[in-house]
Amino acid sequence: MTASQASTDDARWEAMRRRDRDLDGAFFIAVRTTGVYCLASCAGRPLRKNVEFHDTRESARAAGFRPCLRCKPDQPRETLRWATVPTTLGLALVARSEAGLRLVTLGDDQAVLVRDLERRFRSARLTPDPAGLEAELRAVAAEIDGRGAALDLPLDARGTPLQQAVWAALRAIPAGTTASYAEVARAIGRPTAARAVAQACGANPLAVLTPCHRVVRADGGLSGYRWGVERKARLLAREAA
Numbered sequence: 001m002t003a004s005q006a007s008t009d010d011a012r013w014e015a016m017r018r019r020d021r022d023l024d025g026a027f028f029i030a031v032r033t034t035g036v037y038c039l040a041s042c043a044g045r046p047l048r049k050n051v052e053f054h055d056t057r058e059s060a061r062a063a064g065f066r067p068c069l070r071c072k073p074d075q076p077r078e079t080l081r082w083a084t085v086p087t088t089l090g091l092a093l094v095a096r097s098e099a100g101l102r103l104v105t106l107g108d109d110q111a112v113l114v115r116d117l118e119r120r121f122r123s124a125r126l127t128p129d130p131a132g133l134e135a136e137l138r139a140v141a142a143e144i145d146g147r148g149a150a151l152d153l154p155l156d157a158r159g160t161p162l163q164q165a166v167w168a169a170l171r172a173i174p175a176g177t178t179a180s181y182a183e184v185a186r187a188i189g190r191p192t193a194a195r196a197v198a199q200a201c202g203a204n205p206l207a208v209l210t211p212c213h214r215v216v217r218a219d220g221g222l223s224g225y226r227w228g229v230e231r232k233a234r235l236l237a238r239e240a241a
Contacts (some may be wrong), residue, residue: 006040012053015040021118021126028054028073029066037061041122075123082117083130084110085137087144093117094133094140096128101155104140104206106227120205121142144208146238147187157205162193164201173214175239180218202226208235228233 006012006023015023024039030053031038031046032215034170037060038044051138057073067074080102082095087106093113095103103120107113117126130137142148155168163187171185172180181201182196190196201212204226213232225232 009053012040013048013051016042016051019043024076024125025073028057028060030054030060030063034143035065036068037065037073039069039071039073039123041118042068042073044068044070072123077123077125078121079125079127080117080121081127081129081133082114083128083133083137084113085141087141089144089227089234092137092144095121095137096133096136097156099158100151101136101140101206101209102156102158104209106144106207106231140209153209155206155209157210159200159203159205160187162190162196163200163203165190165207166197167204167210170201170204170210170212170215173211175211175214178214178216178220178236181215182218184215198223211235 006026007014012027012029013123016029018097019041021041024041027040029038029040029042029051031044031050031171032045051216054063061210068134078097080095080097081113082093082139084091084093089119090106091110092109092111093103093105093110095102095117103117105113105116136153139148139153159167166184169184169187182199184197185191185193197215201215202224204212207227213225213235221234222229
């Protein structure tokens with residue numbers, strides 16, 4: 001459904017029932033029982049009798065409604081283009097902002113990967129663009145498959161200063177080698193922050209490009225990996241070879 005087609009209350013109600021992200025910002029849903037206004041894709045499920053629709057957020061505010069804390073309808077909506085590509089480790093989903101790669105995830109089911117993308121970026125405008133991302137997809141697949149390097153691609157991973165420091169340290173670990181969480185903590189000047197390093201590894205949004213798979217326990221054990229310990233073992237074995 002396009003924005004022009006969502007001009008009636010009935011069409012807007014159906015768009016809200018579908019959580020249609022493409023219509024976020026085309027209109028706003030005001031819920032009388034909670035006093036908030038929302039985007040079309042908001043996860044809230046009000047009753048039809050409690051809903052009214054507004055063309056603009058200004059109209060909703062003038063009627064006494066405040067922005068929903070869940071879908072944040074007043075936040076600027078950044079556009080992220082995304083697509084998937086097959087690799088030897090399963091499907092890779094690649095999402096890019098204007099500044100660079102924001103997300104690279106691994107999985108076996110595109111629908112699951114897309115739901116994860118939507119969960120991570122609830123206030124973004126998500127646009128599938130396999131043709132426009134062809135170069136990025138090719139480079140990321142080559143990096144994952146060990147056929148080349150995607151390290152010259154611009155990155156736009158966002159995190160806390162500690163997370164950014166950890167991710168930079170991970171990218172400095174050479175292929176074929178590993179480091180412990182404690183060693184990474186010392187490398188960033190936070191020798192007592194091994195647990196925080198582990199948490200930053202778990203929050204890494206760029207699978208393989210930021211090689212959190214190269215971080216292991218002090219005894220050499222693989223510990224966890226966001227995209228599956230089996231994938232981590234395969235990556236390390238291939239790099240060691």
